[in-house]
Amino acid sequence: MEIKVLGPGCANCHKMEELAKTAAKELGIDAKIDKVPDIQEIMKYTMSTPGLVVNGKLKHSGKPLPSLEKVTALIREEV
Amino acid sequence: MLKAVASYISYDLLKLDHGSMLGDAVEFFFYDTIKIFLLLTVIIFIVSVIRSYFPPEKTKRILSHKKEFIGNILAALLGIVTPFCSCSAVPLFIGFVEAGVPLGVTFSFLISSPMVNEVAVVLLWGLFGWKIAAIYMGTGLLVAIFAGIIIGKLKLEKWVEEYVYQIKAGQGQEVFNQAFKERLQYAKWNTTDILKRVWLFVILAIGIGGFIHGYVPQDFLVRYAGIGNPFAVPMAVALGVPLYSNAAGVIPIVYALMEKGMSMGTVLAFMMAVTALSLPEMIILRKVLKIPLLAVFVGIMAVTITAVGYLFNAIL
Numbered sequence: 001m002e003i004k005v006l007g008p009g010c011a012n013c014h015k016m017e018e019l020a021k022t023a024a025k026e027l028g029i030d031a032k033i034d035k036v037p038d039i040q041e042i043m044k045y046t047m048s049t050p051g052l053v054v055n056g057k058l059k060h061s062g063k064p065l066p067s068l069e070k071v072t073a074l075i076r077e078e079v
Numbered sequence: 080m081l082k083a084v085a086s087y088i089s090y091d092l093l094k095l096d097h098g099s100m101l102g103d104a105v106e107f108f109f110y111d112t113i114k115i116f117l118l119l120t121v122i123i124f125i126v127s128v129i130r131s132y133f134p135p136e137k138t139k140r141i142l143s144h145k146k147e148f149i150g151n152i153l154a155a156l157l158g159i160v161t162p163f164c165s166c167s168a169v170p171l172f173i174g175f176v177e178a179g180v181p182l183g184v185t186f187s188f189l190i191s192s193p194m195v196n197e198v199a200v201v202l203l204w205g206l207f208g209w210k211i212a213a214i215y216m217g218t219g220l221l222v223a224i225f226a227g228i229i230i231g232k233l234k235l236e237k238w239v240e241e242y243v244y245q246i247k248a249g250q251g252q253e254v255f256n257q258a259f260k261e262r263l264q265y266a267k268w269n270t271t272d273i274l275k276r277v278w279l280f281v282i283l284a285i286g287i288g289g290f291i292h293g294y295v296p297q298d299f300l301v302r303y304a305g306i307g308n309p310f311a312v313p314m315a316v317a318l319g320v321p322l323y324s325n326a327a328g329v330i331p332i333v334y335a336l337m338e339k340g341m342s343m344g345t346v347l348a349f350m351m352a353v354t355a356l357s358l359p360e361m362i363i364l365r366k367v368l369k370i371p372l373l374a375v376f377v378g379i380m381a382v383t384i385t386a387v388g389y390l391f392n393a394i395l
Contacts, residue, residue, distance in 0.1 A: 039366075043246050
């Protein structure tokens with residue numbers, strides 16, 4: 001599974017990365033989690049950061065950050 | 080009701096003397112603080128609910144291929160309710176241009192968004208009355224519309240960085256549908272988030288009004304920046320450029336300046352320059368705009384804001 005965290009490096013983007021890591025661990029998935037700070041790459045998905053992309057699909061964008069349960073649910077949808 | 084609470088705190092809880100200068104100041108401080116925080120909470124909450132209906136993706140779609148003029152007006156109005164911080168200015172700009180929003184219309188949005196928002200309006204309303212708040216909002220929108228139209232007319236598309244035009248947004252630009260309950264949750268989150276960021280500035284501003292009031296002569300600034308000095312407005316605008324702050328952060332300064340005799344138009348021009356025309360924002364926008372366009376943008380904004388300042392000094 002491929003998970004991308006979209007964000008230019010703001011505090012919320014780091015938190016989003018942590019959430020994604022924890023969620024993947026809880027689900028017991030072997031996921032490759034990539035940070036995407038490049039604006040041209042981010043723009044392919046959304047204008048609002050932080051964004052969460054699972055297997056090429058945008059699952060969340062913008063503030064507020066989703067809860068851990070929400071992130072877990074979003075990732076589970078794509079398993 | 081609020082008066083009663085404020086006087087209870089000042090005279091019964093803190094046991095200050097009725098009619099004493101300190102008692103009056105403290106009562107005024109608590110009255111204003113409670114009033115402004117109530118206003119802020121209610122209005123930010125309502126605006127947040129409205130805001131949840133206008134994520135940037137949707138705003139972009141509304142403005143895409145709009146005619147100029149009508150597009151500029153719509154963009155300035157949408158700037159009030161669309162969430163924005165200068166950190167997202169670049170993605171927004173690229174997204175707008177990519178979606179076919181005309182350059183001038185994009186600028187109207189970028190100008191109005193940080194300058195005219197509910198926090199600025201509520202604080203001006205609470206501290207200086209609804210007339211000043213309405214004037215700030217009205218002229219802020221006019222500046223955004225006017226500057227956007229001029230930039231559109233000048234046909235400056237060639238001074239946008241080329242890569243902006245090469246970006247193709249993916250199909251993923253969907254708008255997530257939210258249930259009304261989720262919108263309320265968002266509004267609650269957003270209200271607490273904004274209050275957490277502005278409360279200190281608000282208390283500072285009210286504190287200045289309540290306490291420093293007596294210590295600096297009322298007409299301290301009149302000599303330098305009163306209505307008699309024709310250079311006051313451009314000076315205030317020039318001073319506002321290196322300063323960068325959101326509307327809440329500039330309010331304590333605005334209050335102090337007004338309190339000490341700087342004229343209304345000059346103060347409003349200063350506030351607009353701080354929020355809409357700042358060095359850090361220029362550096363961020365440089366990623367998408369070439370220097371000549373940036374210079375044109377700064378020039379038009381400086382002239383327009385200065386004109387607004389003179390106008391209000393003349394009529395208020």
